[in-house]
Amino acid sequence: MKLKGRHVVLSLVFLVLGFLLAFSYQQTQKDSEIIQLSDQEWEKDFYYLQQLNNLEDKNNQLRNELEEKRQSIQELEANLANQEEEIADYVSRKNELQMFTGELPIKGQGIQVTLKDSEYIPDEENANKYMVHERHIHQVVNELYSAGAEAISINGHRLYRNSHISCVGPVISVDGTPYPAPFTIEAIGDAEVLKSSITLTNGVVDLLVSDNIEVEVEPLETIEMRARTVGEG
Structure with a gap:
């Protein structure tokens, strides 16, 4: 009976021991799975972190490129x-030159100089001495151009x-068109x-008067001259 009792006790001991071993083995397997699962999560986190770093690097690169493009655009602008300023200056200068050459109409202040044959001609004198000639x-x-005239016309005919x-008898020919006296010379400028230039003492007006030419000088607020037409001049 004692032997059977020991057997029962040993059986119980071995049964409990087996249960403990089985439980310990199962727990070890579960811990191993948990550790392995944690490793997978860490690998995912590391992968995502690398992707995030790569994106940040790419964003920084694009941001730098954008800044370079912005600076290039600002320099280009x-x-x-x-x-545009240079072109505007060129266009303005071109227009001025075209006005001077007569390719464009011109308008501005200036003066009007009127030359007339002398009203008094002595009977014994040569009438040519009292008439306006081409040299006058x-x-x-020439004096008006020297004084800065931008454009000049004679009896409305722009030069x-x-x-x-040229002088053709009692008339003056300008580019082949004859004009009788009086001769009205208009000049655009200051x-x-x-x-002041044309009325200087011993200047042009005095010389004309000494040649028996009647001279009138009048400043004008506005003088207009048309552009040359095809085949003119």
């Missing part, structure tokens, strides 16, 4: 602005760089400068 016209025109003035 500044260059374009300078070019040239004296006035150009290749215009020619009216005070032009008048």
Whole structure:
């Protein structure tokens, strides 16, 4: 009976021991799964972290490129602005030159110089000595150009760089068109400068008067001259 009792006790001991071993083995397996699952989560976190770092690097690169593009655009805009100013200056200068050459109409202040044949001609004198000749016209025109005249016309006929003035009997021919006296010469420019230049003591007006030419000088607020037409001048 004692032996059987020991067997029962040993059986119980072995049964409990087996149960403990089985439980310990199962728990070890579960811990291993937990550790392995944690490793997978860490690998995912590391992967995502790398992706995030890569995206940040890419964003920084794009941000730098964007800043470079912005600076390039600003430089381009500044260059374009300078070019526009230069082009505007060129266009303005071109228009001025075209006005001077007669390719464009011109308008501005200036003076009007009127030359007339002398009303008094002694019977014994040669009438040509009391008439306006081409040299008188040239004296006035040359003096006005020297004083800064931008454009000049004779009896409404605008002078150009290749215009020619000649005397044909009692009339003056301007570019082949005859005009009788009186001769009205208009000049666009600074009216005070032009008048002062032509009325200087012993200047052009005095010379004309000494040649028995009647001279009138009048400043004008506005003088208009048309552009040359095709085939003119």
